[in-house]
Amino acid sequence: MFFFPFSDENPTNKKPIISWLIIFSCSFIFLNQIFDPTYIVEQTFLSFGMIPAILFGHSELSGHLKIIPPFLSIFTSMFLHGGWMHIIGNMTYLYIFGDNIEERLGKLKFIIFYLVSGIVAAFTQAIIDPTSTIPMIGASGAIAGVLGGYLVLYPKANIKVLFWFIIFVKVFRIRAFIVLGGWIIIQFISFNGSDLNSGGVAYAAHIGGFISGVLLINIMKNKIAKKNRTLNGSVPSSK
Template identity: 35%
Template sequence: MFIPLHDANSLKHIKHQYVTIALIVTNIGIYFFTSFGSEHAAQIAAVSLGYIPSVAFDTAELPPEYALVPGYLTYITYAFLHGDIFHLGGNMLFLWVFGDNVEDALGHFRYLVFYLLCAISGAVVHGLVAPDSQMPLIGASGAIAGIVAAYLILHPRVKIWILAFGRIPLRIPAYITLGLWVVFQFFMFLLGGEDQISWACHIGGIVAGAVLIVILRRQDVPLLDRHIVTPRAVRIDQTSVAQPKPSETAPRWGRQ
C-alpha cells in the first residue's frame, strides 16, 4: 500500500529509542546469520524456530533434530526470522519510523514487553485460524502491526511522509494512512486470504497493540494526541509595537 519515510514526531520522555534500535539490529543480525550458507540451513531455522500451529496444538511433532527450542518459545522466536531481504526491510522500516514514539510513550522495558506480547498475540490468532497448518509462520509483522495500532491511537493527527504505491511522495495524517492500513488488514482477513501473508497474525498484533497501549502507557501520556504544526511567518501588529519617545526621534536644536 505505502512505504513510510518520516513522521517528524519528536520524543518527549526518552533521549533515544534504544530498544527499537536493538530490535532492528537483532532482526538484521539473525537474518544474515540464518541466511548465509545453504538454503537448507535457512529452511531448518524456519522449521525449528518458526511458529507451526499443528506442532503448537500437539497434532503434529517435529523430528528431534529440528526441536531446537521448547515449543512455547516459538511464539516469540518466529518474530525474529524473515523470508527474504524485502520481508525484513519492510518490517524494519515500519519499526524504525513508528517504534520510537511508541517506546517514548511506554518506556524502554514496557515497550519491549509490549513488542513481545504483540508478537505472541499474532501467533495465537494465526494458530486459532489455522490450527492444522504445518507451515512455519515467520516474520515480525504481528509485532509491527501492534506498533502501528498503538501509534495510530497515540498520534492520529501527526502527518507522515510516505511513498504511495511505492513512488508518489505524500504527507498525510496518520489517521488516514495508518487507518487505511488497519482497515486493509481486516478486509484481507475477512476475504479469507491466507496464502503467503498471515492476515490473522496482523489482526492479532493490531488488537493487542490497541489494548496494550491503553494499559501500559505512561500516566501522563494522552491518547489521540499531537498535531505537529509547521512554523509559519507571524504577522506583527504595528499598533502593539512600542513607539520611541518623541524626544528620542525629534532633532535636537542648539539654543539660540
C-alpha cells in the same frame, strides 16, 4: 502503483535503544541466513518458526528439528524473516513508529508491549488455523501492535508516504489515522480473501497484533498518567 511510509514528523527526545536493538537483531539474523553457506533456511524455519499444529500438540517435529520447546517458537519466530521485502518492510515500520511508543512507555514497558503484541498476534494466527503445519515467521505481528499503539497516541501526526506509479514519483504527508487506519482495513480485506492453507502473509496475526496494541496502549498509558499524577501530587511545594 506503490505506497510506502518511510518517515514521520513526530520527533522524540530520547534514543530508541530497544527499537534499535530489535532492528539490529532481526537484520543480523536475516543476513546470516543469506550469506552463511552452511545455513539451512527451511530447517531453521521449522525449528524456530511458530507452527500452530506443533504448538497445540496436533503434530510433532522430527527429532533433529526439535531444538526448543514449542511455546518458545512464539518468541524466536519474531526474529526470522523470509526475504528482503519482508525484513525491509518490517524494520522500516519499526524504525518509523517504534521510537515514539518506546519514548512514551519507557524501555521496559515497551519490551513488554512489543512481546505481548507479538504473542497475541501468533496465537490469533494459530487459533484461526490450529492444524496448520506452515511455519509463521516475522516481526509483523509485534510491529502491528506498535502501529495500533501509534494510531491511538498520535492520530494526527504526519507520515511521509512515497507514492510511485510508473514514472510518477511523489512524497505525500498524510495523517497517521489515515495511513494506519487504511493499513488495518487492508489487512481485514486481505484476510477475508486469503487461503489459509497457502502460506504467504499472516493477515490474522497482523489483525491480532494491531488490536492488542490498541488495547495495551490504552491500559499502559492510563497507568503511566496515574503514576505521574501520584508523583506530582507527592512532591512538596516550595516556599
